[in-house]
Amino acid sequence: MPAPTAHATMARMQRPLLEFRDVARAFGGRTVLSGVSFRLDRGESLSMVGRSGSGKSTLLHLAAGIDLPTRGEVVLDGTPLSPLSDRNRSLLRRRCVGLVFQFFHLLPHLSVADNVCLPGWVAGDPPRATRERARELLAQVALSDRAGDPAGKLSGGEMQRVALCRALLRRPPLVLADEPTGNLDEAAGRQVMDLLRQLTRDADAGLLFVTHSREQAALAGTVLRLRDGRLEAVA
Numbered sequence: 001m002p003a004p005t006a007h008a009t010m011a012r013m014q015r016p017l018l019e020f021r022d023v024a025r026a027f028g029g030r031t032v033l034s035g036v037s038f039r040l041d042r043g044e045s046l047s048m049v050g051r052s053g054s055g056k057s058t059l060l061h062l063a064a065g066i067d068l069p070t071r072g073e074v075v076l077d078g079t080p081l082s083p084l085s086d087r088n089r090s091l092l093r094r095r096c097v098g099l100v101f102q103f104f105h106l107l108p109h110l111s112v113a114d115n116v117c118l119p120g121w122v123a124g125d126p127p128r129a130t131r132e133r134a135r136e137l138l139a140q141v142a143l144s145d146r147a148g149d150p151a152g153k154l155s156g157g158e159m160q161r162v163a164l165c166r167a168l169l170r171r172p173p174l175v176l177a178d179e180p181t182g183n184l185d186e187a188a189g190r191q192v193m194d195l196l197r198q199l200t201r202d203a204d205a206g207l208l209f210v211t212h213s214r215e216q217a218a219l220a221g222t223v224l225r226l227r228d229g230r231l232e233a234v235a
């Protein structure tokens with residue numbers, strides 16, 4: 001392959017990691033999101049707040065290509081998601097997105113280390129490198145000594161730290177987190193949030209997270225609020 005031209009290199013540098021272009025999503029005629037436009041670049045963080053039912057999880061699902069807009073376009077790492085086949089959208093998600101959920105979604109009977117390794121195995125990455133990366137991440141969240149335990153034996157805060165490692169295993173450029181501290185007490189929540197920000201910063205990833213905590217929302221570079229289906233910047 002020829003070396004990329006300066007023009008191509010510049011185009012890549014200027015290409016946003018995630019872009020919503022006038023996105024709308026309706027369910028059975030009921031509009032949940034409309035006219036949503038924003039962009040997120042590598043190394044940036046966005047927090048999103050809004051009442052229950054305002055469409056925060058829906059927006060994250062659109063960002064991950066788990067769901068598709070009724071109108072408008074979501075562009076992930078330069079690729080518009082709507083025209084892709086389900087399979088190609090899954091492959092793009094696997095390469096580009098790390099997901100963190102409120103209820104961790106770990107497999108309780110698998111060991112902590114295996115839970116972290118799972119996305120690497122699914123993707124067919126070299127097993128030894130996957131193990132090594134998992135070990136490194138578990139050390140960063142201070143869970144090395146729990147690597148062999150069944151994940152179901154951990155506390156909530158510990159489980160979420162494992163989930164962070166799993167999300168970051170394959171070095172995704174984008175991390176999406178849906179109320180990652182919603183199920184934790186304040187101290188555990190703060191620790192998870194600190195680690196989430198540190199790990200994404202280390203990876204130069206973009207971070208988009210949903211929270212009900214004003215304090216946590218304010219930790220992001222930009223705070224967005226969903227209200228009546230519209231996205232607004234919070235001053």
Ligand SMILES: Nc1ncnc2c1ncn2[C@@H]1O[C@H](COP(=O)(O)OP(=O)(O)OP(=O)(O)O)[C@@H](O)[C@H]1O
Pocket residue numbers: 027032050051052053054055056057058059
């Ligand atoms: N697959 C679906 N089919 C029908 N309606 C849906 C679907 N997904 C979401 N909705 C509706 O869209 C609205 C927004 O839901 P969403 O889960 O995005 O809210 P949220 O802001 O994440 O709320 P919470 O803070 O409670 O998690 C809700 O009224 C919900 O019922």
Ligand SMILES: [Mg+2]
Pocket residue numbers: 056057058178
């Ligand atoms: Mg939600």
